[in-house]
Amino acid sequence: MVPAISLAYEAAESDIMKRQPRNPKTDKLVNERLISIAYGQIGMMQATAGFFTYFVILAENGFLPMDLLGIRVLWDDKYVNDLEDSYGQQWTYERRKIVEHTCHTAFFASIVIVQWADLIICKTRRNSILQQGMKNRILIFGLFEETALAAFLSYCPGMDVALRMYPLKPCWWFCAFPYSLLIFLYDEARRYILRRNPGGWVEQETYY
16 A cells, blocks of 8 residues: 555656646546556566466476466365476475465565566656656655565465465565566656657557
8 A cells, every 4th residue: 555655745747737637528537548558568567477486486396387287186186195296206285285375475476576666657657767766755665665565474474374475585586576677668668759759659559
């Protein structure tokens, strides 16, 4: 909640007075362009980051992606305690579930990492973040707060029982970093095109 609330304290963009006011009869707050950006573009990058981390952890534990196809029935069978991974190692039901829940935890942590970029790109609609700056202290606090919460849920003793969240290796946190950078650069490029070509195709399709 803190990161979302922090945007209310964001300084206005430098070109705010040059924009026409929203027409309440024709301009919707949630339109097709916003949905396309949120779910079809940025959202897909975020989901990809989560799944990438998920498959990295499974691969590190012996289950390569191609060998996961069709494994669901045996994986969830409590009575199968000799399931072989890609390297012939046998896994009990309990050990499999620990790896699975660790993947769930890492997926959540990856979403937090890519949400850093998502929060930052939401600061402006047209201007570059370099122009806008990072002077919003509440937003900066929100970035640390959500990361600290994710770390707490992962490493706090007892969370494996309460929420089935398990400790992560430090390197697993970095799996989502390239995707966070991709989101930032992607939206910076989109806004750059908006400024260079006002009224063009990119503005018509992505300016919300």
